[in-house]
Amino acid sequence: MNELLRRRLERANTLYLDFLDTIPAEHLGSTLPGLPSDTVGHQLWCVLGARESFPKAARAGEWQGFSSPIDRDGSADAAVVRAAFVQTSSDLGEWITGIDPADEDSLRYVLALLEHETMHQGQLIRYLYGLGIDRPHTWQQQYALDEEF
Numbered sequence: 001m002n003e004l005l006r007r008r009l010e011r012a013n014t015l016y017l018d019f020l021d022t023i024p025a026e027h028l029g030s031t032l033p034g035l036p037s038d039t040v041g042h043q044l045w046c047v048l049g050a051r052e053s054f055p056k057a058a059r060a061g062e063w064q065g066f067s068s069p070i071d072r073d074g075s076a077d078a079a080v081v082r083a084a085f086v087q088t089s090s091d092l093g094e095w096i097t098g099i100d101p102a103d104e105d106s107l108r109y110v111l112a113l114l115e116h117e118t119m120h121q122g123q124l125i126r127y128l129y130g131l132g133i134d135r136p137h138t139w140q141q142q143y144a145l146d147e148e149f
Contacts, residue, residue: 005110006096011142012117013089016047017082018136019124025078032130040127041075043120048081050116051088055095058109 028041049068056064069084092113099106125143128135135145 001101001107002096002099005107005114006093008114009092009096009110009117010089012114012121013085013092015121015136015138015142016044016085018138020044020078020082020085022136023128023133027127027131027133028076028078028081030127030131032127035130037127039075040124040131041081042072043123043127044081044085045070045072045075047117047120048084048088050113051092054109054113054116055092058095058099058106061105 023040028044029039031037031039045068048070049066052069053064053066056067069088070080074080096110099110101107121139121143125135125139125145127133128139128145139145
């Protein structure tokens with residue numbers, strides 16, 4: 001089970017890196033026009049924060065508060081955001097590999113993290129369409145997205 005979860009989070013990371021490689025850097029500060037929304041970069045900041053916060057909670061046995069490896073204001077810097085995704089992916093792989101398969105509490109945190117990542121991917125799909133940005137091929141495959149909208 002741990003290996004399956006590790007691979008699934010690795011796939012999520014590939015999607016995020018492809019997203020960052022596709023979206024023009026200036027769109028990290030964009031919101032959806034005419035709709036209440038946060039910026040694209042803040043969506044990614046939240047994903048990174050969950051990647052840091054969920055393992056801490058699992059190790060402590062209870063929520064330890066939210067923290068992100070990047071500052072909320074740093075979420076507009078594509079290189080900083082990308083580097084944080086690379087690092088957090090490595091950190092998650094180590095964490096998941098080390099979880100005792102009988103530790104259901106930690107496994108619940110891993111599943112909650114996957115749910116959180118998937119929710120943000122759904123939100124980011126709306127940004128891709130709403131801002132008229134080409135969908136990365138990996139996102140088209142993962143979510144059966146139209147090439148053109």
